Amino acid sequence: xxxxxxxxxxxxxxxxxxxxxxxxxxxxxxxxxxxxxxxxxxxxxxxxxxxxxxxxxxxxxxxxxxxxxxxxxxxxxxxxxxxxxxxxxxxxxxxxxxxxxxxxxxxxxxxxxxxxxxxxxxxxxxxxxxxxxxxxxxxxxxxxxxxxxxxxxxxxxxxxxxxxxxxxxxxxxxxxxxxxxxxxx
Amino acid sequence: xxxxxxxxxxxxxxxxxxxxxxxxxxxxxxxxxxxxxxxxxxxxxxxxxxxxxxxxxxxxxxxxxxxxxxxxxxxxxxxxxxxxxxxxxxxxxxxxxxxxxxxxxxxxxxxxxxxxxxxxxxxxxxxxxxxxxxxxxxxxxxxxxxxxxxxxxxxxxxxxxxxxxxxxxxxxxxxxxxxxxxxxxxxxxxxxxxxxxxxxxxxxxxxxxxxxxxxxxxxxxxxxxxxxxxxxxxxxxxxxxxxxxxxxxxx
Numbered sequence: 001x002x003x004x005x006x007x008x009x010x011x012x013x014x015x016x017x018x019x020x021x022x023x024x025x026x027x028x029x030x031x032x033x034x035x036x037x038x039x040x041x042x043x044x045x046x047x048x049x050x051x052x053x054x055x056x057x058x059x060x061x062x063x064x065x066x067x068x069x070x071x072x073x074x075x076x077x078x079x080x081x082x083x084x085x086x087x088x089x090x091x092x093x094x095x096x097x098x099x100x101x102x103x104x105x106x107x108x109x110x111x112x113x114x115x116x117x118x119x120x121x122x123x124x125x126x127x128x129x130x131x132x133x134x135x136x137x138x139x140x141x142x143x144x145x146x147x148x149x150x151x152x153x154x155x156x157x158x159x160x161x162x163x164x165x166x167x168x169x170x171x172x173x174x175x176x177x178x179x180x181x182x183x184x185x
Numbered sequence: 186x187x188x189x190x191x192x193x194x195x196x197x198x199x200x201x202x203x204x205x206x207x208x209x210x211x212x213x214x215x216x217x218x219x220x221x222x223x224x225x226x227x228x229x230x231x232x233x234x235x236x237x238x239x240x241x242x243x244x245x246x247x248x249x250x251x252x253x254x255x256x257x258x259x260x261x262x263x264x265x266x267x268x269x270x271x272x273x274x275x276x277x278x279x280x281x282x283x284x285x286x287x288x289x290x291x292x293x294x295x296x297x298x299x300x301x302x303x304x305x306x307x308x309x310x311x312x313x314x315x316x317x318x319x320x321x322x323x324x325x326x327x328x329x330x331x332x333x334x335x336x337x338x339x340x341x342x343x344x345x346x347x348x349x350x351x352x353x354x355x356x357x358x359x360x361x362x363x364x365x366x367x368x369x370x371x372x373x374x375x376x377x378x379x380x381x382x383x384x385x386x387x388x389x390x391x392x393x394x395x396x397x398x399x400x401x402x403x404x405x406x407x408x409x410x411x412x413x414x415x416x417x418x419x420x421x422x423x424x425x426x427x428x429x430x431x432x433x434x435x436x
Contacts, residue, residue, distance in 0.1 A: 055208060056219070122202075
């Protein structure tokens with residue numbers, strides 16, 4: 001079954017099945033594969049320096065719940081929904097102010113590869129980011145999942161545990177708001 | 186007003202421009218260490234049973250990894266891949282670290298004890314390579330997980346580490362050369378012909394980089410002794426053929 005494939009070609013569903021059967025190395029491969037996006041999400045949701053801990057906690061919880069995982073929507077959105085939850089718990093522990101500051105990646109974190117246009121582009125991106133931060137949280141989350149993390153609409157719905165129709169309508173509302181705000185500048 | 190498609194593209198570009206440091210290299214290891222530590226007691230036996238029954242599957246994954254690595258020299262730089270034999274994890278690294286001449290293996294510090302004394306201190310059966318006879322020195326690590334034996338000294342020194350259990354790993358090797366799959370006693374083994382850094386991992390999954398050193402060529406394999414799975418790591422300036430002869434002579 002696996003004989004001539006590199007592990008990178010083994011599907012998530014196969015790795016999950018092996019991990020459920022007790023194969024620790026299969027779970028380790030799932031960790032390697034999905035840790036980067038999980039950490040990115042934790043950072044976008046404002047975990048800051050705790051992002052690594054959030055990701056680690058999320059994987060430990062995912063392992064404990066692995067037997068309940070159903071592969072219909074894929075491992076990634078399922079994992080990200082746990083990361084989402086863990087980040088919320090983190091904010092609860094930190095208090096209200098920190099919660100308000102969530103989804104606040106530092107502008108210093110923005111990079112661009114084109115030195116010619118760097119200043120203009122970075123400035124524009126900062127304003128766009130500021131506009132996203134002003135959105136109500138339910139719109140901010142769908143924008144972050146769908147565009148900043150580049151998930152599909154279906155993955156966004158599973159990650160945020162929302163019906164597909166709700167994701168669609170929230171995205172529509174968010175984009176309309178952003179379009180107006182960005183164009184006004 | 187900005188086109189919808191342009192706005193979407195700009196949002197994606199914004200997402201990509203937010204830099205996030207990659208997750209820690211040892212994340213998987215820490216996760217698994219916690220998973221195993223938090224596992225409730227009654228499940229431990231069932232877990233062990235599963236570990237034993239999936240041995241062939243692990244061997245297949247390792248074989249798949251070896252094939253994957255073998256077909257793509259130089260070792261893939263961006264994808265962190267590793268393989269595992271018993272308590273040894275081999276991480277492929279893109280480039281040699283500075284200073285790659287091997288340090289001598291740590292000889293059993295303090296008083297050398299006898300094999301029988303070492304056996305009383307650990308909970309897994311020790312093996313002895315008949316090829317090499319009685320070891321010159323025997324030592325047990327402070328946490329009683331690893332028994333080390335040495336034969337000879339200087340350039341001809343041969344060092345053998347033995348440790349029990351399959352659940353946690355004990356050594357991590359960062360390796361950039363060709364991993365040579367081989368067999369010892371009919372089971373999968375690997376031969377690392379080039380010098381490489383080796384790090385000790387404690388029971389909690391913490392890497393002890395302060396104890397890191399450069400290992401010489403080494404052979405890693407496992408043997409079943411009684412009810413126990415023992416991982417062995419032979420290190421020394423020897424050929425693969427010689428290492429295999431020594432490994433096969435372990436009783």
